[in-house]
Amino acid sequence: MKVTAFNGSPRPDGNTALLIGHVLQSLKEEGIETEVVQVGGGRIHGCIACYKCFGAKDGRCAVDDDPVNNYIEKMRASDGIIIGSPTYFAAMTPETKALIDRCGMVSRANGDMFKRKAGAAVVAVRRAGAIHVFDGINHFFTIGQMIIPGSNYWNIGVGRNIGDVEQDEEGIKTMRELGVNMAWLLKRIKD
Numbered sequence: 001m002k003v004t005a006f007n008g009s010p011r012p013d014g015n016t017a018l019l020i021g022h023v024l025q026s027l028k029e030e031g032i033e034t035e036v037v038q039v040g041g042g043r044i045h046g047c048i049a050c051y052k053c054f055g056a057k058d059g060r061c062a063v064d065d066d067p068v069n070n071y072i073e074k075m076r077a078s079d080g081i082i083i084g085s086p087t088y089f090a091a092m093t094p095e096t097k098a099l100i101d102r103c104g105m106v107s108r109a110n111g112d113m114f115k116r117k118a119g120a121a122v123v124a125v126r127r128a129g130a131i132h133v134f135d136g137i138n139h140f141f142t143i144g145q146m147i148i149p150g151s152n153y154w155n156i157g158v159g160r161n162i163g164d165v166e167q168d169e170e171g172i173k174t175m176r177e178l179g180v181n182m183a184w185l186l187k188r189i190k191d
Helices: 015-029 052-056 068-077 094-109 130-143 169-190
Strands: 002-007 033-038 080-086 118-125 156-158
Touching: 002 015, 002 068, 015 033, 015 080, 015 118, 015 156, 015 169, 033 068, 052 094, 068 094, 080 094, 080 130, 080 169, 094 130, 118 130, 118 169, 130 156, 156 169
Parallel strands: 002 033, 002 080, 080 118, 118 156
Antiparallel strands: none
């Protein structure tokens, strides 16, 4: 079994990455293979609504001048998907939104190809707005008929400067528990 995490923060080693790392640590301890894909800060743009994916039905986006088709393949090959984003003006990063829109459209064009995979949001926040980001990412999972594991709180970690989330004991505990619950769910899905 494998979980691929997509880090939508432009900081590859920032608070979002640290939070994702705690989830992945729990998954690894449960014997789940993990991978992190850096999306934030890269060259990725939103869906252009060409609908060519609905005509081709080949599991690919017609726009092929950025890494999105590679991301779609990684999602397709994974049993679980984590999407992480920091909170920017009470919303996810533009790269995270582009990832969701493009991968989501291709999935829908191909019979909801991520259906029944496990999906989890991970959100870093300085102060407020994280619930909007958490909800937005989860909308991608629910419209794609994916299954969302819970934790002991919403999957949010608080911190401003890089590393500050490590002081958020409740946030870290939430991420670790999310990893345990995601592993449990993946094992039940495979049974």
